Every structure is written in C-alpha cells, then in structure tokens.
Amino acid sequence: VDPMLGSNEDFEDLCAAARARGIRVMLDGVFNHQGFVSRYFNGDGFYPELGAHQSKASPYYPWYHFNRWPDQYDAWWGIYSLPAVNESQEDYVDYIIEGEDSIVRRWLRAGADGWRLDVADELPDAFIEKLHRAAREVKPEAVIIGEVWEDGSNKIAYGVRRRHLLGGHLDGLMNYPFRNALLAWLLGGDAGQFRESMETIRENYPPAAFYSAMNSLGTHDTPRILTLLGVGGDCGGESKQWRAEHRLSPEERALGVRRLKLAALVQYAFPGSPTTYYGDEAGMEGFEDPFNRRTYPWGEEDAELIAWYRALGKARRELAPLRRGALCYTAAEGDVLAFTRTWEEDTVLCACNAGRECARVTLPWSAAEIGGLLCFPTDPDTGEAVVELPPLTGYLLRKSPGRE
Incomplete structure (x- = not known):
C-alpha cells in the first residue's frame, strides 16, 4: 500500500485480518522526499x-x-x-499531518497501528512532534518509530542535536547499533565489545525505548544477512558486477546458516522487537540494493532456517521473559556471549559460541533447575551446571518455574 496515492478499499480488511492473527500493521512514511x-x-x-x-x-x-x-x-x-x-511548508504539513483527512490520520483510522519514519534525522523536530501528536489524537496507542542509524539519544544531525527520545517525538528507533555490534562479534570480534556497545545504549535510552527498539539483522538498506555472514563481509572491494552475480558456495552457505542461526537466537532473546526482513528466514542471498530485493523463493525456502525461526517465534510468544524480562549478562568474552532475561520468577538464558572451538559456560543454576527449550545441557548435575557449547552453537535454556 502506498498511502500517498489515495484510499485503498482493501486496507481496512487487511488490518482486521492481521489483528485477528495477533499482527499489527505499521506503515513506512517517507515524508522527507518523493x-x-x-x-x-x-x-x-x-x-x-x-x-x-x-x-x-x-x-x-x-x-x-x-x-x-x-x-x-x-x-x-x-x-x-x-x-x-x-517539510515546513504549511500546505504540506496539513496534507501529511494536520488536516482531518491527512495521510497520518486517515491511515491510522483505517486500521494502521503506527508509522515508521524514513530518514528521521532529516525531518525537522517540529514536524515529528506534530506527527506524533496527531497520531496519538487518532489512536492513543499508536507507535512512532524512527530510522536512525546511530545512538539516537545524543545524535547531532545537520548541526542540530536531535530530540528523538526526549518525549513527544519518537517512541523508539531502529536499532542499527545492535546489528553492527552483533555482526562484529559473529565475524571474529569480542563478545565483551558487544556487551559494551549494548550497555551504552541501555544507559542512554529511556527503558521504554531500549525494550522496544527495532532490532533487525537486515533491511532493504543493507546486504542480505546470510550473504554477509557467509562471505564474511560486504565485499565492497569487488566490482558491482561481481556482487550482482555472486552466489554463496556450499561451504559459504553452510557457514552463513550456522552464523545466522546464532544471530537470530540472540535477536529473539535480546531486549527489543525482533524484526525480520522478508526472506532472511528463508535463506535469501544478495549484496546491497538492488541485489537484496529479489523475489521471495516460494517453494524453495531453506527448511532448516524456516524451522529455526518458527521455534524462535514460538519461544518469544510463549515466554514472557523474552518479551519483558530484565537483562543480565552471564558471560561476554571472546567467542562466548551469554545472558539471562528474567520476568517475575521465570528466567531464560541465551548462551552462544561464535568460535570454531568448543567453549564452556557456567550457569547460575544447577542442572536440575534447567528445562531445555531448544537444546538440553549435557553435563550431569554437579551443583552449578556447566554447559558445553560446540562451535557455532547456541542454546536457549529455561530455569524450571517454581524451583528454588
């Protein structure tokens, strides 16, 4: 749907059908350029x-x-x-925001639940403030998410310190810092740096913004995540023709799949809203735009990845700690990243090894307290459980509710 082209008689039915399945619709507003x-x-x-x-x-x-x-x-x-x-021209502001039948108001009334603002750094603060106010007037629970590639709490863009997270502007941001830190670790970096980067974001963002950040591994503005993880980078030094024609070798694809499963595990277990670019869950390949926009591979999806994403989605839906739980790191050094999410008396641990050698993680529980979710720990109960993590492997473990 392109809201700026006028009404769409099917949109209300689309939103109603989505809501019946627990899905909310957020429209992408490109209000800086046409x-x-x-x-x-x-x-x-x-x-x-x-x-x-x-x-x-x-x-x-x-x-x-x-x-x-x-x-x-x-x-x-x-x-x-x-x-x-x-964006300061009065007629344009009325058409997009202020008018009774403005773009923002009309499509929220038709069933949309929020707006993602393209290039939010290039929209004036006054424009965003008016948009946020109009959206909440129509739908008090409407969510406004901004495309910001850096730490949005202290961003200076075009000589102006932005007010993105100071209230009445944006409810959350696209969390590109999460993606950057995660990729750096998966491609040979130190898990401690991932923790440092994410703790900086947690310190700088209001809690609501941190826990609702739009955590994505790939978007239409980035190379396909499977390709990046399979070849180990964006291959910017190669020609555009080479990038257009390149397909992962069987060895590159196998490595990419294992790394992507780790990346998605962290993404679905970490605070924020896991956001999947269409086809990443099906194993689509490609470098930058337009090579990342190929059609969905209907009937040729990667069955292993589809099953993994379904399991992660099921875990996220059924386990409150993964949606609301407090974050605490258990290990973050070298190849090993492990953290817990705790909500009330329920705790889930995510433990990952991005390296090529086996690693061990000592858990804060005994083995008897752990209920396996995606995988079971293999060591016997020796007090504190020690979990063996094979190379390029991640576990999602749950402390059995009600056990002390």
Missing part, C-alpha cells in the same frame, strides 16, 4: 493534473525548492529522481 514520477512532482507527466515539474501554478509547487525551475531542485542526497520536500 519520487520524480510521483503525482505531486509528476516529472514524466503521467498524471493529468499539473505537478510541480509542469507548472509553477501547481498546488504542489511550493512543496519543493527549485534552484532553477523546472530541472534544478533540491533532492535527497543529490539523487535527481528523489526531489526533496520542504
């Missing part, structure tokens, strides 16, 4: 009404800043096909 061929700019003259590119008399002309009309104008990052919008 397309050259959008009905507002109408660069190719496709639409019958006048766009800003056809005439200065167009009602949309004030939305853009022309250095020399019609072919020289501000564009997002200088890309001519993406003309930038003046």
Whole structure:
C-alpha cells in the first residue's frame, strides 16, 4: 500500500485480518522526499493534473525548492529522481499531518497501528512532534518509530542535536547499533565489545525505548544477512558486477546458516522487537540494493532456517521473559556471549559460541533447575551446571518455574 496515492478499499480488511492473527500493521512514511514520477512532482507527466515539474501554478509547487525551475531542485542526497520536500511548508504539513483527512490520520483510522519514519534525522523536530501528536489524537496507542542509524539519544544531525527520545517525538528507533555490534562479534570480534556497545545504549535510552527498539539483522538498506555472514563481509572491494552475480558456495552457505542461526537466537532473546526482513528466514542471498530485493523463493525456502525461526517465534510468544524480562549478562568474552532475561520468577538464558572451538559456560543454576527449550545441557548435575557449547552453537535454556 502506498498511502500517498489515495484510499485503498482493501486496507481496512487487511488490518482486521492481521489483528485477528495477533499482527499489527505499521506503515513506512517517507515524508522527507518523493519520487520524480510521483503525482505531486509528476516529472514524466503521467498524471493529468499539473505537478510541480509542469507548472509553477501547481498546488504542489511550493512543496519543493527549485534552484532553477523546472530541472534544478533540491533532492535527497543529490539523487535527481528523489526531489526533496520542504517539510515546513504549511500546505504540506496539513496534507501529511494536520488536516482531518491527512495521510497520518486517515491511515491510522483505517486500521494502521503506527508509522515508521524514513530518514528521521532529516525531518525537522517540529514536524515529528506534530506527527506524533496527531497520531496519538487518532489512536492513543499508536507507535512512532524512527530510522536512525546511530545512538539516537545524543545524535547531532545537520548541526542540530536531535530530540528523538526526549518525549513527544519518537517512541523508539531502529536499532542499527545492535546489528553492527552483533555482526562484529559473529565475524571474529569480542563478545565483551558487544556487551559494551549494548550497555551504552541501555544507559542512554529511556527503558521504554531500549525494550522496544527495532532490532533487525537486515533491511532493504543493507546486504542480505546470510550473504554477509557467509562471505564474511560486504565485499565492497569487488566490482558491482561481481556482487550482482555472486552466489554463496556450499561451504559459504553452510557457514552463513550456522552464523545466522546464532544471530537470530540472540535477536529473539535480546531486549527489543525482533524484526525480520522478508526472506532472511528463508535463506535469501544478495549484496546491497538492488541485489537484496529479489523475489521471495516460494517453494524453495531453506527448511532448516524456516524451522529455526518458527521455534524462535514460538519461544518469544510463549515466554514472557523474552518479551519483558530484565537483562543480565552471564558471560561476554571472546567467542562466548551469554545472558539471562528474567520476568517475575521465570528466567531464560541465551548462551552462544561464535568460535570454531568448543567453549564452556557456567550457569547460575544447577542442572536440575534447567528445562531445555531448544537444546538440553549435557553435563550431569554437579551443583552449578556447566554447559558445553560446540562451535557455532547456541542454546536457549529455561530455569524450571517454581524451583528454588
């Protein structure tokens, strides 16, 4: 659905069907720039009404800043096909936010539950504040998530310290720092650095923002996670043609799958909202855009990964600690990362070994207190349980409820 193209009579039914299955719909709002061929700019003259590119008399002309009309104008990052919008122009603010039938209000009333704001750093604070207020007026529980690639608590963008997490602006952020730290560890880094990076985010973010951060391993703006983990990087030194044609070898794919299973285990066990880019769970490959946008492999999904993601989703749904629990690290050094999530009397531990050698993790419980979820520890009860972690292996273990 492209909300800016007008009404969609099927959208309410889509949202109702999703909600019946426990799914909420969040729309992606790209309010900083538009397309050259959008009905507002109408660069190719496709639409019958006048766009800003056809005439200065167009009602949309004030939305853009022309250095020399019609072919020289501000564009997002200088890309001519993406003309930038003046987010402070009154008519534009009314159309997107303030009007009774504005884009933000209309689609929330139609059933959407929130908005993800593209390039939030490039939207004025006043614009985001108005958008947040309008969304809450229509739907008090609406969620506004911003695309921010760094620590959003102290971000300075275009010379302005942003107010992303100071209330009344964004409810949460895309957690690219989580992705960066996790990939660095999986590709040979130190688990201690992952903990350090995430503890910095936890210290800087309000608790609600930390526990609702959008934790993704891949997006349309990044190479496919399986490809990254299989080849060990983005291969930026290779030609674009090479990256377009490359497919993982059987050895690279096997390594990528094992690393991806570890990455997804941490993602689903860690505080925040695990977010999966379509097809990552099915084993899709590809480097950067557009190679990461191939069609879903219907009928050819990776059965091993599908089963793993289903098990993780089931665990996340059924175990309250994985959704709400407090975070405590048990081990974070070298190849080994282990942490617990505790909610009330229930505790779940995630223990992972990203290395090529076996590792051991000492647990804060006896073996008799542990109920296996995805895997069982193998050592007998010797007081404190010691779990053997084979190479590139992760366990999700639960302390049996009610046992002291």
